[in-house]
Amino acid sequence: MGNATIKDIARETGVSIATVSRVLSNSGYASQEVKEKVLSVAKQLNYQPNAVARSLKIHRTNTIGVIIPDISNSYFMKISKGIEDSIRESGYNLLFVSSDENANKEKEMLQVLFEKRVDAVVLATADESGKMVKTIKSAGIPIILIDRKLKGTTLDLDLVEEDNICAAYQLTNHLIQQGHTKIGVINGSFKVSTGIERFMGFQKAIKEYGIEENQDLCYNGNFTEEDGIEAVKHFLSLEEKPTAIVSFNNTMTFGAILQLKKSGLKIPEDVVIASYGEVEAAQFLTSPGIISIHQLPYEMGIRTGQIILDRLVHNIKGPVHEKFTPKLYVSD
Structure with a gap:
């Protein structure tokens, strides 16, 4: 039956x-x-x-909505793994959606999660406005921001992020100390805080050493592999080519590595690569000597899960602002 x-x-x-x-x-x-x-x-x-009927009765679905900008990026999946490991024993499950770095899709996904009555929302935003976030928060649903701040809102929200300025400064400072003054920069989107802050870290470093900012050596992307490819094509078309490239996320770095290899250039002999975030796939390429920022996504996920349980189980109020400081890593 x-x-x-x-x-x-x-x-x-x-x-x-x-x-x-x-x-x-x-x-x-x-x-x-x-x-x-x-x-x-x-x-x-x-x-x-009937799970839906039960959730309506007890006002709880035991689901946590997670919106990340790129579901193929191992960094965000490690954050998600940390969240899951932290909350699973308390009976909560994750519901994943990807915004694909698209603000409109993000708003649609927020609406979907709201309608599905998730108990909390974890958001790595691609958006500049907080209208839908304000609606969800007003309904009493906790929202925890990860990796990225939300612009255009004064809402007091929980936030788990990295010290982007400090880490990008470390990365650039290391290149300058190696003697590089012509540094190509592959930026992420300036629509989100990570893109803005990482470039600020770069600017801080070159300013300290009296190096003039060169717009020809700055390529503004959107955190995609294609951005890394196109950035390298642009740098190699210049009369004065960079001796080093700093890329402000691992996905763009991988695209840059692929294009450098395709162009017949060796890393680090011909061009030094410095990446904000480790490029796991690079181990399958003959590309030793990649400088990178060692991030802590799993630990960030664990902390995010703890905050979720504080809000839903322990009835501890916020907001909490947790900042992780990644470390510089230089491979042999």
Whole structure:
């Protein structure tokens, strides 16, 4: 029998709907004989509880909506893994969606998660406005920002992020200390805080050394592999080519590495590569000597999960602003 209901079980057992409901929800009194009878019939009818109806009754779905800008980026998946490991034992599950760095899609996904009555939302935003976020927060649903701040809103939201300025400064400073003054920069989107802050870290470093900013050596992208490819094509077309390239996320770095290899250039002999974030796929290429920022995405995910439990289980109020500081890593 498909889609068996509580009414069906009540009819088969000859007990009231209210009694069946108490037995199935394990609440209230019912004799042991009635319990065994109801549970036996429920099993025979292959009764499945209506999760939607139950969530409406208890005002909880035990789901956490997670919106990330790039589901193929290992950095965001490690954050998600940390969140999952942190909250799973408390009975919560993650519902993933990707904005693809698209502000309109992000707003649509926020609306979908809101309508699905998720208990909390984790957001790595691609958007500049907080209108939908404000709506969700006003409904009493906790929102935790990860990796990126939300512009255009004064809402007090939980935030787990990196010290982007400090890490980008470390990366650029290392290149300058190696003697590089012609440094090509592959920027991420300036629509999000990570793109803005990482470029600020670069600017801080070159200013300290009295190096003039060269717009020809700056390529503004959107955190995609194609951006890395196009940036290298641009740099190689210049009369004065950069001796080093700093790329402000791992996906763009991988595109840059592919294009440098395609162009017949060796890393680091011909061009030094410095990446904000480790490029896992680079280990399959003969590209030793890549300088990178070692990020802590799993640890960020764990902390985010703890904040979720603080809001939903422990009833601890926020907001919390947690900032992780990545470290410089130079491979052999």
